[in-house]
Amino acid sequence: MLQELFEILTFQSGYNTNVVLLGAGLLGTAGGVVGVFSLLRKRALISDAISHATLPGITLGFLVALALTGTGKSLPFLMIGSTLSGILGVLLVQWIKDNTRLPEDSAIGTVLSSFFGLGVVLMSYIQTLKSGSQAGLESYLLGSTASMLQSEAEMIAISALVITVLAVLFMKEFGLVCFDPDYAASRGWAVSKIDLLMMALLLAVVVIGLKTVGLILIIALVIIPPVAARFWTDRLGIMVAISAVTGGMSCYLGAALSALTPDLPSGATIVLTATALFTLSLLFAPKRGIIATALRQFSFRLKITRRRALLSLDKGQENLSFLASLLLKREGVLNSDRALTEKGKKTVVTMSRDQALWNQYLNDYPEEAFAQNRWSLAMITDILPRDLIKELEMSIDSPKKEIG
Amino acid sequence: MIAKLLKLQPSTSLSTDAAKKAPLAIEGLSVSYHHKPVVWDLSFVAPEKGLVAVVGPNGAGKSTFIKAALGLIPKLSGEITVYGKPVDKQRKLIGYVPQRGSVDWDFPASALDVVTMGLYGEIGWLKPVRKGHKEQALSYLEKVGMADFADRQIGQLSGGQQQRVFLARALAQDASLYFMDEPFVGVDAATERAIINVLKKLKDQGKTVICVHHDLQSAPDYFDHALILNVRPVAYGPMHETFTSENLQRAYGGRLAPSELSGLMSLAGQ
Numbered sequence: 001m002l003q004e005l006f007e008i009l010t011f012q013s014g015y016n017t018n019v020v021l022l023g024a025g026l027l028g029t030a031g032g033v034v035g036v037f038s039l040l041r042k043r044a045l046i047s048d049a050i051s052h053a054t055l056p057g058i059t060l061g062f063l064v065a066l067a068l069t070g071t072g073k074s075l076p077f078l079m080i081g082s083t084l085s086g087i088l089g090v091l092l093v094q095w096i097k098d099n100t101r102l103p104e105d106s107a108i109g110t111v112l113s114s115f116f117g118l119g120v121v122l123m124s125y126i127q128t129l130k131s132g133s134q135a136g137l138e139s140y141l142l143g144s145t146a147s148m149l150q151s152e153a154e155m156i157a158i159s160a161l162v163i164t165v166l167a168v169l170f171m172k173e174f175g176l177v178c179f180d181p182d183y184a185a186s187r188g189w190a191v192s193k194i195d196l197l198m199m200a201l202l203l204a205v206v207v208i209g210l211k212t213v214g215l216i217l218i219i220a221l222v223i224i225p226p227v228a229a230r231f232w233t234d235r236l237g238i239m240v241a242i243s244a245v246t247g248g249m250s251c252y253l254g255a256a257l258s259a260l261t262p263d264l265p266s267g268a269t270i271v272l273t274a275t276a277l278f279t280l281s282l283l284f285a286p287k288r289g290i291i292a293t294a295l296r297q298f299s300f301r302l303k304i305t306r307r308r309a310l311l312s313l314d315k316g317q318e319n320l321s322f323l324a325s326l327l328l329k330r331e332g333v334l335n336s337d338r339a340l341t342e343k344g345k346k347t348v349v350t351m352s353r354d355q356a357l358w359n360q361y362l363n364d365y366p367e368e369a370f371a372q373n374r375w376s377l378a379m380i381t382d383i384l385p386r387d388l389i390k391e392l393e394m395s396i397d398s399p400k401k402e403i404g
Numbered sequence: 405m406i407a408k409l410l411k412l413q414p415s416t417s418l419s420t421d422a423a424k425k426a427p428l429a430i431e432g433l434s435v436s437y438h439h440k441p442v443v444w445d446l447s448f449v450a451p452e453k454g455l456v457a458v459v460g461p462n463g464a465g466k467s468t469f470i471k472a473a474l475g476l477i478p479k480l481s482g483e484i485t486v487y488g489k490p491v492d493k494q495r496k497l498i499g500y501v502p503q504r505g506s507v508d509w510d511f512p513a514s515a516l517d518v519v520t521m522g523l524y525g526e527i528g529w530l531k532p533v534r535k536g537h538k539e540q541a542l543s544y545l546e547k548v549g550m551a552d553f554a555d556r557q558i559g560q561l562s563g564g565q566q567q568r569v570f571l572a573r574a575l576a577q578d579a580s581l582y583f584m585d586e587p588f589v590g591v592d593a594a595t596e597r598a599i600i601n602v603l604k605k606l607k608d609q610g611k612t613v614i615c616v617h618h619d620l621q622s623a624p625d626y627f628d629h630a631l632i633l634n635v636r637p638v639a640y641g642p643m644h645e646t647f648t649s650e651n652l653q654r655a656y657g658g659r660l661a662p663s664e665l666s667g668l669m670s671l672a673g674q
Contacts, residue, residue, distance in 0.1 A: 040511065040512075042508075077643075078565050088531060154580065167528055170530065172524060172527070172528075172530075172531075172532070172533065173529065175513070176521055176524055178511070178556070179507060179508075179511045179521070180502065180506070180507045180517070180521070182471070182500075182502050182506060183500055183502055183521070183573075185474075185475075185476050186474045186475075186476060186495070186497075186498065186500075186502075187495055187500070187502035187577070187581075188495030188525065189493070189522070189524075189525075228555050230512065233512065234512050234513075234514070234515055234557035235512055235513070235514065235517075236511075236517070238512075239512050246439065268633045364592075365592040365593065368562050368563065368564055368591075368592040372562050373560075383548050384567075385552060385553070385594065386549075386552070386593055386597075388592070388594040389548050399606060
């Protein structure tokens with residue numbers, strides 16, 4: 001089985017499988033890139049409305065194709081149908097939001113379930129038809145790469161590539177509108193057009209991803225990769241890159257797993273792969289991951305212990321906790337007899353000055369100091385700008401001058 | 405008092421030559437939210453080289469007025485011109501410092517990234533940010549004393565530092581008319597001084613600043629004109645003529661205690 005998986009992953013199992021895998025990988029990349037912007041624009045959930053809203057369009061496209069060509073499974077008809085009803089879904093969400101007092105999530109929930117209900121009714125109707133060609137529509141619910149035609153896979157690959165390139169080209173504009181739409185508008189950027197383009201790319205990802213991931217799970221394709229990427233970086237460009245790789249890997253690996261086990265819907269294997277990558281990020285990401293956070297918490301305790309020990313030494317109190325004296329001995333502040341070394345004396349003076357500045361800061365700017373999450377944790381010179389420190393120094397020293 | 409009311413009217417007609425060239429001329433601006441008027445029949449002409457404080461109680465429509473003047477929200481009526489032309493044609497001349505609370509500071513961007521956004525208009529559609537732009541942005545961070553924090557994620561800056569980043573972003577474009585929405589709210593004294601310095605420099609360069617300001621105490625010190633607003637314009641003009649106890653009383657009603665008012669008046673030198 002591993003042998004087989006390796007063959008699939010290294011593109012050795014026939015042209016058809018290769019194209020499907022490549023298409024899936026590119027689809028995941030597109031979803032990862034576009035997803036970053038819908039997440040940052042706080043519109044991640046709208047993709048769920050779009051995807052569920054496509055079902056009536058798929059079924060109606062099927063019926064129209066059946067009536068016109070005699071077979072319902074015509075890709076162009078299904079795609080046009082799903083695109084149109086996806087657009088209708090988004091417009092309805094927007095209309096409800098603008099014309100009622102309902103918040104966006106209620107509007108999304110209403111539209112999503114209504115469209116999906118209508119789609120299920122139409123699908124049941126199709127299943128009662130005697131034409132015999134209705135099989136395969138279920139694959140749009142949970143995704144099925146196994147039943148994918150070569151031409152479909154090629155179409156997905158090319159579209160995904162175009163979507164990715166467009167999104168990367170517009171990264172500067174998208175980022176600006178996501179961060180501060182009012183400011184962008186004040187500078188004359190066509191915010192509504194940029195928003196429309198972001199929405200169109202999102203819709204395109206959903207429509208081309210229906211067959212691979214299925215409409216129920218496709219939201220994962222545009223949410224999980226960017227959320228996972230956010231754990232690793234504080235920069236937009238890097239976040240887009242990591243999200244693209246995460247999405248691409250999820251779809252590529254997930255589709256390969258599904259090729260091994262054709263009974264499993266590919267949507268499920270893809271989403272589970274993405275979840276695995278997300279979990280890895282959640283745990284191991286260096287800055288925001290859970291383990292890193294726990295380690296930081298620990299080092300925070302060490303820093304506080306050290307600082308308080310140095311300050312109490314400055315006041316001549318020498319009964320330190322075991323942890324504190326251990327720390328200070330290792331640092332060379334205390335010698336083996338628990339007495340201050342020469343270096344230790346300097347450290348104590350520096351620390352006491354630093355604490356005095358922090359205290360002055362808390363005194364002069366209570367609100368600011370409260371918001372400063374590293375108050376008394378790091379050296380003040382590393383945190384506050386020089387002009388401010390100069391001012392604090394003056395307000396510490398000035399009373400002395402008045403006396404003198 | 406009646407004379408002052410009357411004085412509002414003739415000077416604000418957009419047909420006069422002064423209004424045609426003025427940095428900002430507004431006539432008959434009304435804006436509503438959910439069928440409730442928030443700004444009602446506002447007319448005024450901002451002077452060249454003017455620092456205009458927009459003051460008024462909470463809910464007086466100060467921010468709404470700024471957003472409507474910038475064309476960010478639809479207006480019910482009124483005409484707005486910037487240096488004699490519609491706002492949309494003068495975007496290059498307009499700088500904007502929004503309220504700090506209006507954005508998500510957890511956004512994946514550094515202080516430098518945000519300031520660089522001020523140069524996007526210059527860079528243009530689809531073109532990438534180049535090294536030269538970054539250096540330019542850094543020089544504006546320097547002007548507000550924030551160069552040391554260029555690489556820091558914006559959520560890890562203090563409130564005052566975030567405000568300075570916003571200010572640097574507005575400075576990064578060479579505008580002539582600046583709109584600022586409560587830049588002094590929740591900032592430390594160093595930031596307050598940095599902002600005042602910037603305001604002074606802008607004025608010296610012949611620029612005009614329209615600034616929503618919440619603190620009545622400091623308004624007479626920082627600004628030379630005042631627009632007192634409470635949905636309707638209460639008074640507008642040079643600071644010493646406008647910032648009177650009657651005008652403030654009319655705008656704030658019972659919301660200002662008499663002792664507060666007399667304190668303010670002694671500060672304003674009256």
